[in-house]
Amino acid sequence: xxxxxxxxxxxxxxxxxxxxxxxxxxxxxxxxxxxxxxxxxxxxxxxxxxxxxxxxxxxxxxxxxxxxxxxxxxxxxxxxxxxxxxxxxxxxxxxxxxxxxxxxxxxxx
Numbered sequence: 001x002x003x004x005x006x007x008x009x010x011x012x013x014x015x016x017x018x019x020x021x022x023x024x025x026x027x028x029x030x031x032x033x034x035x036x037x038x039x040x041x042x043x044x045x046x047x048x049x050x051x052x053x054x055x056x057x058x059x060x061x062x063x064x065x066x067x068x069x070x071x072x073x074x075x076x077x078x079x080x081x082x083x084x085x086x087x088x089x090x091x092x093x094x095x096x097x098x099x100x101x102x103x104x105x106x107x108x109x
Contacts, residue, residue, distance in 0.1 A: 012064075014035050016037045016040040017041065017057045017058075018058075019058065021063070041054070059073045060072070061073070064083070068083060069083060
């Protein structure tokens with residue numbers, strides 16, 4: 001007997017705990033979908049940040065371009081990060097509106 005699998009939706013999450021990018025097709029790499037969870041946000045002391053502890057991560061809309069990941073969030077300037085590694089972790093500061101500034105390192109896997 002042969003089982004049939006139907007894929008109804010495909011999503012890529014470039015920023016772990018950020019919003020998904022819906023896709024009609026994806027490229028499969030050795031580590032999974034291309035660009036899926038290649039970056040994560042970490043606190044200034046290096047602790048991984050998730051939506052459980054920082055719900056504002058859900059506001060970040062990622063976009064994969066030809067040579068950069070662009071991150072957008074309400075009332076903030078867009079942040080572009082090169083797709084190809086250029087040194088160590090990139091320190092970024094995003095002052096999202098709320099009780100405290102949103103300060104994070106953006107780390108590429």
